[in-house]
Amino acid sequence: MDHYKTLGLSCDATKEEIKVAFRRCAFEFHPDRHTHSTDSARELAVSQFKKASEAYGVLIDDSKRAGYDRIRSGGGFRGVSRGPYSNYNNYGYSAGTGAGAGAVPGYRTSAGIQWDVMFRYMTSRRFALNVFYASAFLCGTILIETTGKSLWEMNNSGKSFEDAMESIETVKSQKDDQ
Known part of the structure; x- marks a missing residue:
């Protein structure tokens, strides 16, 4: 999912432009505005609202936005392979150096282990x-x-x-x- 396309912005958008674009999307897709719509239209609006909220959360925060831009440009992180969960919850982390300490949460290390998922499960x-x-x-x-x-x-x-x-x-x- 491209957060910039979701909000209808260019990559060099300012924080003010991000806020305005999010307000526009929120106004258009907010679930309360679609209470009398058909089920499919309501589900589509809820889905678009969630996407816009996620995009806003990432793009408004400078560190998350920098991490997202790095991932989006294909730079990734040094020494860490990209796994199926690579676009979630890992914005703003510094580059990892491989397995063990320093690995970026949400990424599989060279051994294929997602340490953050394992740690969350073991502490549950x-x-x-x-x-x-x-x-x-x-x-x-x-x-x-x-x-x-x-x-x-x-x-x-x-x-x-x-x-x-x-x-x-x-x-x-x-x-x-x-």
Whole structure:
């Protein structure tokens, strides 16, 4: 999506021109103005309003605009490959130098890992709950295994499991013969 085309501006537009263009788009596409329109017209207006809002948010902020212009011109960032999420949430960051520290959020590093996405997931409540449940399951399994083994050794001292199964089979066959 080209933010300049969305607002109908040239690349050298001033902040005042950006504000005027956004107000024009907001006035034309604001969802409140399309409450009585058809569903398709209302969806189109909402979509255009969101695009205009995003474009305004990027172009009005000098650092985001500089990052956007750098990406738009094809310069990209040194040492970082562009991934499918390269146009989102990474305006205004300095150039990365590869994997690890300094990598630009939203970009895949040379290893193909999106570190910002991984960090957000690992610090989420869902991840913490998954770790808790996995550790509870693992501890429960270990507890059952050791408890079962201890109980077996207490009740069947000196016998192996195979010996116990043989004696059970022997007792069953003796009962069947009677």
